[in-house]
Amino acid sequence: xxxxxxxxxxxxxxxxxxxxxxxxxxxxxxxxxxxxxxxxxxxxxxxxxxxxxxxxxxxxxxxxxxxxxxxxxxxxxxxxxxxxxxxxxxxxxxxxxxxxxxxxxxxxxxxxxxxxxxxxxxxxxxxxx
Numbered sequence: 156x157x158x159x160x161x162x163x164x165x166x167x168x169x170x171x172x173x174x175x176x177x178x179x180x181x182x183x184x185x186x187x188x189x190x191x192x193x194x195x196x197x198x199x200x201x202x203x204x205x206x207x208x209x210x211x212x213x214x215x216x217x218x219x220x221x222x223x224x225x226x227x228x229x230x231x232x233x234x235x236x237x238x239x240x241x242x243x244x245x246x247x248x249x250x251x252x253x254x255x256x257x258x259x260x261x262x263x264x265x266x267x268x269x270x271x272x273x274x275x276x277x278x279x280x281x282x283x284x
Contacts, residue, residue, distance in 0.1 A: 171216040176269035180208045180231075183238070183262040192250040201241040207234040208266065225277035232270040239263045 171177045184205040192198050208231050215227025242263065246256045 171213050174212075174216065176266055176273065177209070177212055177216075179262055179265050179269070180205075180212055180235075183259065183266060184209055186255070186259050186262065187238070190251065190255070192245055197241055197245055197250075201238055201245070204234045204237040204241065207231070208238065212270070221277040221280055225274045228270050228274045228277065232267055232274065235263055235266045235270065239267075
């Protein structure tokens with residue numbers, strides 16, 4: 156699954172635009188925005204949590220110290236896991252199709268994996284040679 160760029164080529168980019176995890180998180184948020192499921196409370200919860208992944212990740216990129224960045228990346232990962240839990244509930248209740256569930260779940264797994272690596276790199280930076 157190819158993740159499109161968040162901004163067009165001719166638009167100036169920010170540091171966060173260069174992160175694959177940011178692009179995948181925005182893509183997941185777009186998938187969530189198209190969900191028309193009930194109950195509305197779960198739809199609202201996954202919508203807020205998916206936005207939180209993107210926004211908290213962006214805030215973390217703006218931090219200077221490694222431990223501070225790791226803290227925000229960990230919060231973004233927590234929001235991604237919350238999205239996974241809500242998605243599982245919606246799937247178990249038959250509110251999302253197998254196709255949507257599989258695609259969304261794949262994006263979430265990628266997000267969590269990438270955030271886990273970013274957190275580890277911030278907490279345990281490799282010395283430069």
